[in-house]
Amino acid sequence: MKVVYSDTSKAVPSLPGHQKTSSTWESGGSRPIVPLPPPERSRMTATIDTSYQPLQPYGVEHVDGDEETPQDVMIHVVPESGRARWNHIEDLDSFFVRTYHYHQKHGFVCMMVQECLELLQFVSVVVFSTFLFHCIDYQILFGDKVINGTSKITFNDAVLSSQECVASFGAITWIGILVAVIFWFLRAVKVVYHLFQFWDIKIFFNTALKINDSDLDNLTWHEVQRRVRDVQREQQMCIHKRDLTELDIYHRILRFKNYMIAMVNKSLLPVKLNIPLLGEVVFLTRGLKYNLEMLLFWGPWAPFENNWHLREDFKKVSRRQDLSQQLSKHIMWVGIANFLLCPLILLWQILYSFFNYAEVIKREPGSLGSRRWSIYGRLYLRHFNELDHELHARLNRAYRPASHYMNIFTSPVMAVFAKFIGFIAGALFAVLVVLTLWDDDLLKIEGMVTTITILGAVAAGARIFIPDENLVWCPEKLMTAVLAHVHYLPDSWRGQAHTHRVRNEFSQVFQYKAAYLVEELLSPIITPFILCFRVRYRALDIVDFYRNFTVEVVGVGDVCSFAQMDVRRHGNPLWQTKSVLESLDHTEDHKPVEHTPAEDGKTELSLFHFTHTNPEWNPPEESQQNFVTSVRNHARRDADDLTQVLEPVNNALFSSLQSVSSLGEEQRQDTVNNSLGASVFGRGANVQNPNPIDLTAADMSLSTLYLHELHQRHVSQLDSQDISLGRSLWQQFPHTLRGQGDQLQDASRQAAERTPLLTSTTKSPRKS
Numbered sequence: 001m002k003v004v005y006s007d008t009s010k011a012v013p014s015l016p017g018h019q020k021t022s023s024t025w026e027s028g029g030s031r032p033i034v035p036l037p038p039p040e041r042s043r044m045t046a047t048i049d050t051s052y053q054p055l056q057p058y059g060v061e062h063v064d065g066d067e068e069t070p071q072d073v074m075i076h077v078v079p080e081s082g083r084a085r086w087n088h089i090e091d092l093d094s095f096f097v098r099t100y101h102y103h104q105k106h107g108f109v110c111m112m113v114q115e116c117l118e119l120l121q122f123v124s125v126v127v128f129s130t131f132l133f134h135c136i137d138y139q140i141l142f143g144d145k146v147i148n149g150t151s152k153i154t155f156n157d158a159v160l161s162s163q164e165c166v167a168s169f170g171a172i173t174w175i176g177i178l179v180a181v182i183f184w185f186l187r188a189v190k191v192v193y194h195l196f197q198f199w200d201i202k203i204f205f206n207t208a209l210k211i212n213d214s215d216l217d218n219l220t221w222h223e224v225q226r227r228v229r230d231v232q233r234e235q236q237m238c239i240h241k242r243d244l245t246e247l248d249i250y251h252r253i254l255r256f257k258n259y260m261i262a263m264v265n266k267s268l269l270p271v272k273l274n275i276p277l278l279g280e281v282v283f284l285t286r287g288l289k290y291n292l293e294m295l296l297f298w299g300p301w302a303p304f305e306n307n308w309h310l311r312e313d314f315k316k317v318s319r320r321q322d323l324s325q326q327l328s329k330h331i332m333w334v335g336i337a338n339f340l341l342c343p344l345i346l347l348w349q350i351l352y353s354f355f356n357y358a359e360v361i362k363r364e365p366g367s368l369g370s371r372r373w374s375i376y377g378r379l380y381l382r383h384f385n386e387l388d389h390e391l392h393a394r395l396n397r398a399y400r401p402a403s404h405y406m407n408i409f410t411s412p413v414m415a416v417f418a419k420f421i422g423f424i425a426g427a428l429f430a431v432l433v434v435l436t437l438w439d440d441d442l443l444k445i446e447g448m449v450t451t452i453t454i455l456g457a458v459a460a461g462a463r464i465f466i467p468d469e470n471l472v473w474c475p476e477k478l479m480t481a482v483l484a485h486v487h488y489l490p491d492s493w494r495g496q497a498h499t500h501r502v503r504n505e506f507s508q509v510f511q512y513k514a515a516y517l518v519e520e521l522l523s524p525i526i527t528p529f530i531l532c533f534r535v536r537y538r539a540l541d542i543v544d545f546y547r548n549f550t551v552e553v554v555g556v557g558d559v560c561s562f563a564q565m566d567v568r569r570h571g572n573p574l575w576q577t578k579s580v581l582e583s584l585d586h587t588e589d590h591k592p593v594e595h596t597p598a599e600d601g602k603t604e605l606s607l608f609h610f611t612h613t614n615p616e617w618n619p620p621e622e623s624q625q626n627f628v629t630s631v632r633n634h635a636r637r638d639a640d641d642l643t644q645v646l647e648p649v650n651n652a653l654f655s656s657l658q659s660v661s662s663l664g665e666e667q668r669q670d671t672v673n674n675s676l677g678a679s680v681f682g683r684g685a686n687v688q689n690p691n692p693i694d695l696t697a698a699d700m701s702l703s704t705l706y707l708h709e710l711h712q713r714h715v716s717q718l719d720s721q722d723i724s725l726g727r728s729l730w731q732q733f734p735h736t737l738r739g740q741g742d743q744l745q746d747a748s749r750q751a752a753e754r755t756p757l758l759t760s761t762t763k764s765p766r767k768s
Helices: 038-042 044-048 092-104 108-134 162-167 171-208 213-218 221-235 246-253 255-265 286-298 317-340 342-363 365-369 375-380 388-407 412-438 440-444 448-465 475-486 500-507 513-548 578-584 599-613 622-642 652-663 665-680 692-716 723-732 734-738 742-754
Strands: 002-007 073-078 272-275 279-282 371-373 510-512 550-553 557-560
Touching: 092 108, 092 171, 092 221, 092 246, 108 171, 108 342, 171 213, 171 342, 221 246, 246 255, 246 599, 255 286, 255 375, 255 513, 255 557, 255 599, 286 317, 286 513, 317 342, 317 513, 342 365, 342 513, 365 513, 371 388, 371 513, 388 475, 388 500, 388 692, 412 440, 412 448, 440 448, 475 692, 500 510, 510 513, 513 550, 599 622, 599 692, 622 652, 622 692, 652 692
Parallel strands: 002 073
Antiparallel strands: 272 279, 371 510, 550 557
């Protein structure tokens, strides 16, 4: 196809021999760029400026007059400045991901130094491990063998020569070294590839965005994103849309992550295992997550044709059985590959963990008793369209109340034993240390240093099980403080925070570092079995999920429909006000819309979170605007009632403000002063130059508590009905709660099998 490039400053004659070098497929859509007749060119501006509508094929119109225009020529208008550099970027997903990482990782030099040092770290682990296993004579090192007729031994005496060291290599060692060399070479090639990629991003930052690397730490991501949108208007990085919204950029950066969040939210991924004596355990490690992402998103057998387009076969209901069989076979082969590589991966996990944690454990034996957010917890608690730095900041704010909540649960019997063991170990440790200070010849006794080290570690480890004398038993307040930041907790936990059941379930989200380390060490063994005997049998559900919950967005491509945050399709009436429910009963053409709600109010909370973090974003759907507006209007009415009623018992805002008292004095003041004056009622006069980050966090904390309070009030109103039946129906199709009865319940069971791709956010699923 021939392309005529037109400058915006002057007319340029047609270049018949000029061929377009990039692909004829635009990264934001799944349709090829087609030649346009003259009347269609005049409509191009109106077409590319629409939002969240599928691309429609251009019609063919007759051209009047004698002017003859070649039909195999596409007019491509290029801005004058930098037109050969940033215009029509083929893979905008990768480009925006690299742009985001470039900002978050502090620029080109820092990123390249880190990747080069990671290569050096890998070499050091392999070389040092080989040296320890084959190049040291431990009989000489430990004094079991006497050389040169003297008992004094130096380290050089225990080190073998290079010839002896290489001669001791066995077949397993040579295979391990060969695999390590291949892996290091591939990583080195990847580093070189990243070198050129991020050099291009550096030029983009310096020239197009006009941001130097020294200024990166002084700019937030939203300021960088605003400049990226300005460059889009000037140079048309994406030619399908004149302007990219904040949501468009988030979709491209988080396309696959949103799919993973939705799969976890709908319990599609079998990461929960029932283990005897332990009950239900969540097992999701870095290795298992890597294999799942490779199978589902970017691997050679993945359903995605490229970064932005789902394969057409996955959009056809007639192909679901064949595709599920193919996916099941691919999962089996990946599981077998993991099983064959299990010894090498397990050895690497052990060595890396030993070198990484040994010094930390020696210095701080209690570090393994601290906690971290699990990999499953980060997916469960993550909003749709939430970037990494936003998630990390939110979970970091929740870390302290979460730790306090877990620490108030202690075992009296364990505390008694811990005090006894700590006393005995501490006493022996103190005596040996004093004797060593009196006469250092004591250290010459065999095993004395080891004994002192073990006693110190036992005494320090025993302190983990001894409760703090200053702890106050207030589990409900602490759980409310956690909820204000993490935003998601099951309804069954409300009022049950004092029970060990809730504590054990929360520990799957907020786990010990020691438990995380054990899971990672066991991952090479367990991952093949999960892939072959658990994930493989969900292949048909995964195929149906892609078909039913994939939408095509102009300028973005295929995205997860849950990531659209459309409360009309994926909202839950129990999380919405009555005015919103009335406006969502029918679409614009008054036809009922079948929809599947996200669990735990994720659609509503994600929409509120995105509007808080991107205040300039205008929701494209009327239902989204109605939801946000109705909640804020409801909050204003509750605020007016606070000034008129002395004892507002049934006021949701009053209950939310009471819950704010559990956030601590500093957070409480920020929430009351900033949040009430900002998002709910408009910024008040008492707020003077608030920190935008603190304002957003406080704003979202109060909004979360308020939405949860409204949700609980809606649930309590269903006490007179059969709640258990209502919940089971709602998990299938929420509109069955509105009088459809048992007939729609049976139909909902078959919907996942016969419902094809959702083609847009404004149309119902097509029936085939």
